[in-house]
Amino acid sequence: MMADGTRGIAFTGLFALLVVLMVPSVSASDSPVAIAIHGGAGTIKRSELTPEQDRAYRNILNQAVDLGHQRLAAGVDGIDVIVEVIQLLEASPLFNAGHGAVMTWTGEHELDASIMNGATLEAGAVAGVKRLKSPIAAARAVMLASPHVLLSGVGADEFGAQQGLEQVDNDWFSTERRQRDLERYKARHSAGLSPEPTAKFGTVGVVVLDAQGHLAAGTSTGGMTGKRWGRIGDSPIIGAGTYANDKRCAVSATGHGEFFIRWHVASDICARVAYQNLTIEQAATDVIIGELLPAGGEGGVVALDPRGNVAMVFNSEGMYRASIDASGHKVVAIYNSQSERERPEGD
C-alpha cells in the first residue's frame, strides 16, 4: 500500500513536472504579446481629479494591464484575456461599465458589450441588458453559443440566463456617484441646458495580441447618462466600437457613440491599415483627429497592429489608458501627453 502510494505520488509529481515543462512550450510561444486598455475618454483634466482619484485610476489601470499581459505571456487565448481584464474593470465602480455604470432616464442600467476574434472574425455582442453581471461575458457567450452576433434587451438577458451566466438585480450596478450624475443630468435637462460633456463618456475596452499571434478586441459600457428610448451606442456595434482582424488591426473605442457609429471608427481604422498601408498610429490619428475632431465627435481609441505596435489616440482632454507593447514598453496615463509630462510623480 505504502509503496503503491509512493509510486502514485511519484507519478503525479512526474506528470506535474511534465505539465510544467510542456505548458510554456505549447502555449507561450516566442511570438510577442501586447495589450492596450482604455477606461473612457472625455473632459479629464488634472485639475478635476484629486490626487487620490488620480492614484486610484492609475492603480487599477496598472493592475489590469499587468494582469492581461501576464495571462497573454502564459499563452492564454486572447478572447479569454479580454473577458478577464474587462471583468476587472466592470467590477470597479470607477468605470462606466458593470458596477458603476451610468443610469438611464428612468434610473435603471442598460449595459452594452461586444467582443471580436481577429483570427476567425467571429463576434458577439449584447445591447441593453439589465440582469447579467458581466456584459462582456454575455458578449462572448453570444459569439460562442448562438448563431447570432447581436442580441438585445430582455431577450439578451434571457439568453444569458439560459447560458448559465451570473445574474444580478439591476441595482447591483448602481453607485451613489452615478445617481448624482443622473440628478444633475435631469436638472440641466429641466433647465433647458445641454448635458455636461461627461454625461456622454465612460466605457472600458481592451485589445490584445496573444501568444498564438491572434488579435482580439472587446468593449463594455453603461452608455450615456440619462439615455432613453432604448438608445444603443457604438460599444456593441461590431465595426464601430469594436473590431479585430488578424490581417488588419484590433480597435476598441470610447467617446460620443453616435459619431463612432456614423464614422464606423473601429473598422475604418483597420481599413486604412489594410488599404492605405498606414501605420496603426497614423490610421488612428487620421480617423480620430482628421475626421472626428472637425465633425465634433469627441473620444478616442486603443489599437494594436498584428506586430503588437500600440496606438492610443484621442481628441478629448484625456483618456484613461494603459498599454504594454510587443517590446515590453509600458504606459499608464490619463491626461494628454503634455499634461502627463507635468505630473509631480512618475508613473
Next chain:
Amino acid sequence: MMADGTRGIAFTGLFALLVVLMVPSVSASDSPVAIAIHGGAGTIKRSELTPEQDRAYRNILNQAVDLGHQRLAAGVDGIDVIVEVIQLLEASPLFNAGHGAVMTWTGEHELDASIMNGATLEAGAVAGVKRLKSPIAAARAVMLASPHVLLSGVGADEFGAQQGLEQVDNDWFSTERRQRDLERYKARHSAGLSPEPTAKFGTVGVVVLDAQGHLAAGTSTGGMTGKRWGRIGDSPIIGAGTYANDKRCAVSATGHGEFFIRWHVASDICARVAYQNLTIEQAATDVIIGELLPAGGEGGVVALDPRGNVAMVFNSEGMYRASIDASGHKVVAIYNSQSERERPEGD
C-alpha cells in the same frame, strides 16, 4: 365682383405657371439622378416562382424604381425619396419588411430599419420595433428629431409615437405566408434540422443619387423567421446593412445579417472605393464574391457611386432588384444574369 374673380383666377394661373416653371429649374438640376432597389436575396430560382409570382415581383420592382426615379428627376431630396419608395415596398406583402414581415419565435414581428444621408453622414435607425407602421419613417425620425443614431425595442416604439408616427397593432404586419414560414421553421427546429435557407432572407433597400448630387441609402426588414432573444441583424447597423457618403458610395445590403455585420459590408465597399480607387462594381464584387462567398455569408447589395453608376452584386441564386442609372439605363431582374437571359418574355 366678376372682374375681381377673373383677375384672381388669372393671378392664380400665373402663379401656378411660375411655380411650374420654377420648380424644375430650382430643384431638378442638370446633374444626373440614379436609383437602385433590392427586395431581398437568397435561393430564388425560376423553378420556384410561378409565372404569376414572377410577374408580381417584377411589377412592384418596376413601380418602385419608376416612382423613385420620377421623384429624383423632380428634385425631391434623396432621403425623402428613399422613405417613399421603401414605404411602397413595406406596404407590399411580397417583401420581408412592414406588412409581410417574417415572424419571430413567439409569433410576433420585430422590425428594423436604417437610413443615412451621404451629404452630412447623419444617420438614424430603429431595431426591434413592434408598433410603428413604417420602420423606415421611424429611422428618418431618429435621424432628424433625436440626438441618437440607433433606438431599440419598446423605447424606439415610444419615441416614434411621441413623434406622431402612425402606430398599428403588431398583427397588422402579419400574413398567412409568414405564419406558414414560422410553422415550417419550428417543425424543422423540433426535428433537429437547420432552418431552410429562405428563413434568413428578405429585407428591402434603396440607394439614390439625387438631383442635388447627394447620395443616400436606406434599408428595412423584418429580420429572420424564428428569431429570438432580441436578435438584431445588419439592417439597422450603419456601416453594415446601410451606408452613404457623398465622397465614397451608397450601399444597402440584404442577406445573412450576421456575416454582413462581421464584414461591415456596406462601409467596407465604400472604403475600397475611397482607398483602393476601385469602381463600385469591383468593390462590391470584391466584398460579396471575394470575401463573403468563401466565408459562407449569403446575400448581396445594391450600390451607387457619386456619378450614378450602379452595382447590384449577390452571391446567392437570385436577388429581387431594379435600377435606373445616371444614363437612364433601366434593369428589373430576379435571377442571376444567365437565368434572366433565358426568360421567355423580356423585362
